[in-house]
Amino acid sequence: MDAGEIEALLAVVLEPEARRRTLEDRLTALEDRQAVRNRIMEYAYLCDARRWDDLLALYTDDIERVLAGTLTEVVRGKAALRDKLVAPTLERRSLPGAAPPPDRLLTMRMRHLVAGEVIRLGDDGETARAAVQYALVATSDGEGGFRRGMHEGSYVFDFRKIDGRWLFTRQHIVSDNAHNPMFQAS
Numbered sequence: 181m182d183a184g185e186i187e188a189l190l191a192v193v194l195e196p197e198a199r200r201r202t203l204e205d206r207l208t209a210l211e212d213r214q215a216v217r218n219r220i221m222e223y224a225y226l227c228d229a230r231r232w233d234d235l236l237a238l239y240t241d242d243i244e245r246v247l248a249g250t251l252t253e254v255v256r257g258k259a260a261l262r263d264k265l266v267a268p269t270l271e272r273r274s275l276p277g278a279a280p281p282p283d284r285l286l287t288m289r290m291r292h293l294v295a296g297e298v299i300r301l302g303d304d305g306e307t308a309r310a311a312v313q314y315a316l317v318a319t320s321d322g323e324g325g326f327r328r329g330m331h332e333g334s335y336v337f338d339f340r341k342i343d344g345r346w347l348f349t350r351q352h353i354v355s356d357n358a359h360n361p362m363f364q365a366s
Contacts, residue, residue, distance in 0.1 A: 185354045188336050192311035195300045209301055215346050216299050216308050224292035232265045238348055245351045250358035272358050291317045308339040318362035329362030
């Protein structure tokens, strides 16, 4: 974890949150926090299942996804993001070697292991942020036999509540997936 990643996580973790004074406000905050937590888990499960249209339904139209760490990419809008989900390019920051071809990526099974989420609700009741750490395990059982690789990273997610639903507005994903043997060209 580099200094930029830890600072992005700590910006959420250390963000002060207004005290909810009434019982109704406290209950609403608990429900909102659980809804955001559920949204994070839905994200992980839908990514693993590659159910892109269901995943995109969890985003605002102006979604921005920023990949950092060993990757470098900025995508804005649902249509552009859908293209990247269907045919990932995994543009690397500066590490030697190439990413695996998209067709090989699509044959791997993925499992997100998500932990340590800290959720901060905005004072307006309509925005939220979350800091989350994850590990991603990729496996393949092909001609070369069973292969497994893992990498870690973190998420900083921004949310907006629209018509009672918490939706992703921004995802800052720091990944070290270029170090995962499953995400290398050979």
